[in-house]
Amino acid sequence: AQTVTQSQPEMSVQEAETVTLSCTYDTSENNYYLFWYKQPPSRQMILVIRQEAYKQQNATENRFSVNFQKAAKSFSLKISDSQLGDTAMYFCAFIGNNNDMRFGAGTRLTVKP
Amino acid sequence: EPEVTQTPSHQVTQMGQEVILRCVPISNHLYFYWYRQILGQKVEFLVSFYNNEISEKSEIFDDQFSVERPDGSNFTLKIRSTKLEDSAMYFCASSLIELETQYFGPGTRLLVL
Numbered sequence: 664a665q666t667v668t669q670s671q672p673e674m675s676v677q678e679a680e681t682v683t684l685s686c687t688y689d690t691s692e693n694n695y696y697l698f699w700y701k702q703p704p705s706r707q708m709i710l711v712i713r714q715e716a717y718k719q720q721n722a723t724e725n726r727f728s729v730n731f732q733k734a735a736k737s738f739s740l741k742i743s744d745s746q747l748g749d750t751a752m753y754f755c756a757f758i759g760n761n762n763d764m765r766f767g768a769g770t771r772l773t774v775k776p
Numbered sequence: 777e778p779e780v781t782q783t784p785s786h787q788v789t790q791m792g793q794e795v796i797l798r799c800v801p802i803s804n805h806l807y808f809y810w811y812r813q814i815l816g817q818k819v820e821f822l823v824s825f826y827n828n829e830i831s832e833k834s835e836i837f838d839d840q841f842s843v844e845r846p847d848g849s850n851f852t853l854k855i856r857s858t859k860l861e862d863s864a865m866y867f868c869a870s871s872l873i874e875l876e877t878q879y880f881g882p883g884t885r886l887l888v889l
Contacts, residue, residue: 696875706865708819708880754819762807762874763821763832 665690667757669767676745677775683730684740684770686755695759697731697738702752702769711753714738745774778802780881782868788887789858797853797884799868808851809869809878810843812836819867825851826874858888 666689676682688697699711714722714731721729726746730739742749755767781800789795801808810822824832825843842854851870855862865885869878 694875696877698877700880705882706813706885707882708867708869710877710879713877756819758875758878760875761832762824763834764809764811764819764869764878765821766819768818 665692665695665757665759665765667755667765667767669755669770671770672768673771673773675773675775676742678745678747680745681741681743682745682772684742684753684755684772686738686740686767688736688738688755688757688765690736690757690759692759695757697729698756698758698764699727699729699738699740700754700756700766701749702754703750708754712740742772747774747776750774780868780870780879782866782881782884784884785882786885786887788889791860791888792857795855795858795886797855797866797868797886799851799853799881800849801851801868801870802872802879803849805870805872805879807831807871807874807876807878808843808845809871810853811867811869811880812864813867813883814861814864822853858886860888862886863888 695716697714701709712724726743752769754769757765783798808825813819822837865883867883868881871878
């Protein structure tokens with residue numbers, strides 16, 4: 664079974680600084696997708712970024728980028744130029760062949776002014 | 777931009793009562809999902825639905841739960857006899873194709889008393 668591990672329950676960063684959130688996963692599959700979702704206090708799940716396992720190039724979306732290390736089964740999220748609105752829970756997620764998304768336990772990120 | 781919608785946003789019910797949570801997926805999407813998130817915990821997969829039948833379900837999705845697509849737009853989750861431990865946020869999601877990005881609705885906060 665696939666598992667997703669986020670080892671940082673809480674993180675904080677100063678506004679305008681850079682922060683990296685860690686995620687590791689366990690799977691025997693070769694083709695899968697990885698995601699980072701953001702959950703602000705409203706509790707809505709908002710897609711931040713996605714990565715296809717077959718792509719070697721790391722995905723980027725504006726201030727958000729990932730460091731995807733397939734051999735190490737690692738998928739970290741880097742947030743550059745942190746903004747107050749980035750304060751939220753961040754969930755790493757995995758989809759494999761059976762199409763059910765598995766989430767990590769989440770990292771609560773606080774951006775401090 | 778098309779989005780997934782869910783109604784109601786909040787529901788309070790008595791233990792043992794039936795509840796129906798409603799979702800309108802993105803119109804051209806073919807795969808539909810329900811997830812739940814107990815307060816303070818990770819998001820958990822319940823069920824996926826494609827071509828008018830369940831394609832995957834988790835161990836959480838027992839006989840108390842059922843899903844239906846009663847018409848061309850709605851996707852519902854029914855809990856037949858609610859228990860206290862069913863109190864959670866329930867998220868609907870949809871995707872265009874299998875193993876693709878899932879777009880989440882805003883959630884329904886269910887409280888069972």
